[in-house]
Amino acid sequence: MRVKFLDGVEDRYPINVNEIESMKLTPSFLALLISALPLNAFAAAFQLAEHSATGVGRAFAGEAAIADSAAVVARNPALMSSFKKVQFSVAGTFILPDVSVTGDSAPPYSNSAALDDNSIAPEAFIPALYYVSPINKRVAIGFGVFSNFGLATEFADDYAAGQLAGTSEITTINFNTSVSYKINSDWSAALGLNYIYADANVVRHFGDNPLGLPAQTLAASLEGDDNGYGWNVGFAYEIDKGSRLGLYYRSKTMLNFEGDYTNQLPAAVGGLASAVLPGSLELELPATAEFSGVHLLDDKWTVNYSIVWTQWSSFQSLEAFVSSVDTPVFSKEENFSNSFRYALGGSYQLNKNIKLRAGFACDATPTDSNHLSISIPDSNRKWLSTGASYKVDNTSSVDMGLTFIKGQERAFNEIDNLGSQWAFRSQGDALIFSAQYNHTF
Secondary structure, three states: OOOOEEOOOOOOOOOOHHHHHOOOOOOOHHHHHHHOOOHHOOOOOOOOOOOOHHHHHHHOOOOOOOOOOOOHHHHHHHHHOOOOEEEEEEEEEEEEEEEEEEEEEEOOOOOHHHHHEEOOOOOEEEEEEEEEEEEEEEEEEEEEEEEOOEEEEEEEOOOOOOOEEEEEEEEEEEEEEEEEEOOOOOOOEEEEEEEEEEEEEEEEOOOOOOOOOOOOOOEEEEEEEEEEEEEEEEEEEEOOOOOOEEEEEEEEEEEEEEEEOOOOOOOOOOOOOOEEEEEEEEEOOOEEEEEEEEEEEEOOOOOEEEEEEEEHOOOOOOEEEEEEOOOOOOEEEOOOOOOOEEEEEEEOOOOOOEEEEEEEEEOOOOOOOOOOOOOOOOOOOOEEEEEEEOOOOEEEEEEEEEEEEEEEOOEEEEEEEEEEEEEEEEEEEEEEEEEEEEEEO
């Protein structure tokens, strides 16, 4: 998924344009520029749950315990032990966000109406594919390509608060290989290895400012990529026929984005004049754990539930570096807390070919109310989901899921890198549609 943002800047202490000529390219001046980057795009809850259409249809309730497609590779590969034949699944999820920002106040050289933007997050499409193959009665292997983290938001190049938000993009792709082992008739376990590729692109413009610079002037641009490794482990316990518990853990992954940094400030005033320097930023993708259950009530009704924990507490600050500078040129406190997601769902077997499902979830934000930002206007969210599966024949089936996400409205202030204060209100909702095809060989 990709992110884009743009907004404006101001100075707490008015600066005469002529005085800028005395500035040098020092770490403190670079810090001002890099702090204009949307690094807090990484600081909000940018976790993705959209691994399958069946999951979307039940608000991802019971994901670590339900073995209804090869997508179990993404949430609990221990469930691969229940597969008797090879299965391939391919899924596509379309996200239509409705995220808006309203300005409550602005510095004297701007106005609050210029901060209003009713569409800061672009549409996104998230593909995924999975393959599960039983080796014998006890061992199965699986492969998956999916995404666990990503983000996309965007503001115009001349947005008034351009140093607080501009263009921010982060894309991650997870390549997973897992092996499951059926310990006995009740217990199964799995171990997996993850290779994660990540790409990030961050752009900030000056926006409205007291320096006399055009709003579209590039304040900072950092683009880079990296890859890392992680591991996952899962367990499944069969209580009886139709009832199962699942537990899943995915490790953290450390990434060090290395790429190009530049800005459009003239060299005479300490800028780079579009020259490019190597830049870097470390980011930790947090560990996650999920406990799920599924219970068959009768031959038609099933209930399922999940609790998902994400270790956002490890995300306390961000630091960025550029070449030839030993100390961080940017440091930002985030103070995230561990978060929980609770989901409850169920399904109804309408007939031998059609299964209906629905779910509800509460998703808590890990952000600190004292460190909010318009670049990632995150909030607590509620999910309302529905979906269905259709069995085409004995070897293929189609799944569909639809979810509406409602976010809370939040009001907050931000101070830009020149010391000026801006006040905002943000509101974020989304509509998610997912489709999936499964084939058994």
